Amino acid sequence: MHNIVTMARRELGAYFLSPIAYAVAAVFLFSTGLAFGLGTFRNGAESSLRPLFEFWVVMILVFVLPMLTMRLLSEEFRAGTIETLMTLPISEVEVVLGKFFGAFVFYLVLLATLLLYPILMSIYGPLDVQLLICNYLGLLLLGALYIAAGLFFSACTNHQIIAVLLSFALLALMTFAAEGLAQQVEGWPRAVLQHLSVRMHFANFVRGMLEVNHLVFFLTTCGAFLFLTVKRLEMRRWQ
Amino acid sequence: MIRAVNLTKRFGPLLAVDRISFEVERGGVVGVLGPNGAGKTTTIRILTCFQPATSGSASIAGFDVINDSMEVRRRVGYLPESTPLYPEMRVREYLDFRGRLRAMSHADRRDAIRRVADRCWLGDFIDRPINQLSKGMKQRVGLADAIMHSPEVVILDEPTIGLDPRQIRETRNLIRELGEHHTILLCTHILPEVEQTCSRTIILAAGRIVASGSPQQLRDQLSAKARVVAEVQGPEEGEVKTSAAQIDGVQSVEVSSSNGWIRVAIQPKPDRDVREELFRLTTAKGWTLRELRREGATLEDFFIQVVAKQQGQQEGQPVLDTQGGDHA
Numbered sequence A: 001m002h003n004i005v006t007m008a009r010r011e012l013g014a015y016f017l018s019p020i021a022y023a024v025a026a027v028f029l030f031s032t033g034l035a036f037g038l039g040t041f042r043n044g045a046e047s048s049l050r051p052l053f054e055f056w057v058v059m060i061l062v063f064v065l066p067m068l069t070m071r072l073l074s075e076e077f078r079a080g081t082i083e084t085l086m087t088l089p090i091s092e093v094e095v096v097l098g099k100f101f102g103a104f105v106f107y108l109v110l111l112a113t114l115l116l117y118p119i120l121m122s123i124y125g126p127l128d129v130q131l132l133i134c135n136y137l138g139l140l141l142l143g144a145l146y147i148a149a150g151l152f153f154s155a156c157t158n159h160q161i162i163a164v165l166l167s168f169a170l171l172a173l174m175t176f177a178a179e180g181l182a183q184q185v186e187g188w189p190r191a192v193l194q195h196l197s198v199r200m201h202f203a204n205f206v207r208g209m210l211e212v213n214h215l216v217f218f219l220t221t222c223g224a225f226l227f228l229t230v231k232r233l234e235m236r237r238w239q
Numbered sequence B: 001m002i003r004a005v006n007l008t009k010r011f012g013p014l015l016a017v018d019r020i021s022f023e024v025e026r027g028g029v030v031g032v033l034g035p036n037g038a039g040k041t042t043t044i045r046i047l048t049c050f051q052p053a054t055s056g057s058a059s060i061a062g063f064d065v066i067n068d069s070m071e072v073r074r075r076v077g078y079l080p081e082s083t084p085l086y087p088e089m090r091v092r093e094y095l096d097f098r099g100r101l102r103a104m105s106h107a108d109r110r111d112a113i114r115r116v117a118d119r120c121w122l123g124d125f126i127d128r129p130i131n132q133l134s135k136g137m138k139q140r141v142g143l144a145d146a147i148m149h150s151p152e153v154v155i156l157d158e159p160t161i162g163l164d165p166r167q168i169r170e171t172r173n174l175i176r177e178l179g180e181h182h183t184i185l186l187c188t189h190i191l192p193e194v195e196q197t198c199s200r201t202i203i204l205a206a207g208r209i210v211a212s213g214s215p216q217q218l219r220d221q222l223s224a225k226a227r228v229v230a231e232v233q234g235p236e237e238g239e240v241k242t243s244a245a246q247i248d249g250v251q252s253v254e255v256s257s258s259n260g261w262i263r264v265a266i267q268p269k270p271d272r273d274v275r276e277e278l279f280r281l282t283t284a285k286g287w288t289l290r291e292l293r294r295e296g297a298t299l300e301d302f303f304i305q306v307v308a309k310q311q312g313q314q315e316g317q318p319v320l321d322t323q324g325g326d327h328a
Ligand SMILES: Nc1ncnc2c1ncn2[C@@H]1O[C@H](COP(=O)(O)OP(=O)(O)OP(=O)(O)O)[C@@H](O)[C@H]1O
Pocket: A239, B011, B014, B015, B016, B034, B035, B036, B037, B038, B039, B040, B041, B042, B043, B081, B189
């Protein structure tokens, strides 16, 4: 536990010292701002944050989070710091969880900036706080899943670019393509693809519905990616 | 303190470490010597729990590197050969982070950082970001990290690479000092370093141990081969050669001339010293003698010889008997 906190703190510190993280944060703020300004916050538009959360933020996160997670492990492999790290009394699980929470806390900072939009909206009409909490819970789970997947790909390669491309590909597939693909096939593949469709699970949170099976989906897939990352890290030593 | 039994490491078809066994007692500095690609780093990575061996076992302070990996890691301070560090961190921050992961308390970390900053001369740049440091400074940060928790065993992979001559000397002194209280495994191909710091040397070549012993013992194995060299003036080369060859105890003679002086190199029979006889010869003949010395074998001679032997065997060639040859 102690080691996880130490590790997460270092990762968070590395983000605040890295130009990439600032660039990523800037892109996130700019693009969410654009989506809000053009899509939601205009005359005649429905007074709702739903399109912003349901589509734009998810889309932006698919691109932004892999850029945050790509360096987490591949940079350690590349620079060789994995050698000094893994010869300390720290386990693979602690390293992986530490890195995960480091990125997750940075993501929380990004999410906090999104609060600006509901606050702006509240000037014009009453705010549905319960809905907002539900949206945010969905975003937390979605981000956790994306970060875990990105971390896994970062553990697969020494090259950050490869890590980021693989993460984009998988997240885009799971988020946007799975639903469409499910229509093309029959039987159990359809069931699997439907179940893996991140947007379908996320949509419930955007609508303000809290259902256990969607919560379970996010927690299990996120856990599965973290597990694979640990295994990947353990495997690497045997090569 | 350190024990390796039949360690073997394969990378695919390549046999990097081939059934190595050795034992290191508590205290003292043990040097691991060997040419590039001998398997030094690979052996060290097995000992530090970074890479598991393909077969064989290793233990440090009685703890197995696989089964009690955490106990081993607690007791070892390790400086890898490329000194990897986090570039964006400041030196003090980095050492503090490492201290935390080693479960040192706040006060321990503060004291340890002060102590290693002093011992590894970090004072001038301890609050600077690591990416602004020079190679040698980074090397010192890595060394400080390896010893900050006062580990029982310190493993250093080429610690003086990239240091300036003064730092090299001070680092060697530091290693010797550390050897009084810790067990140190020092991996290097710098022979003077071994002669100056190590109480024992293990020589690796092509993944196997080809020799081991104190630097003195290794040199002694060769001193039977010490040559006697003299420079004389007067007669012609041929006469010097025949006269010298007649001395009792001489095995072979080589002569060469330069600037009017004749250089005689005599290889005596084992355990013979022909300096006195040679001196008597020159006075009897009335030659001018300007130099007479016995050329003892150096650790370098030994190193080159054993490594060449090993490589000769590998390639199925007859064993070379190089002496001071240029196989390095
Ligand atoms: N990760 C790896 N994958 C494949 N081969 C490797 C790996 N690491 C080392 N080797 C091979 O193992 C052999 C021993 O390498 P090692 O790094 O142990 O040599 P060394 O004695 O430390 O050499 P140097 O003096 O150059 O540092 C070399 O032939 C090297 O190519």
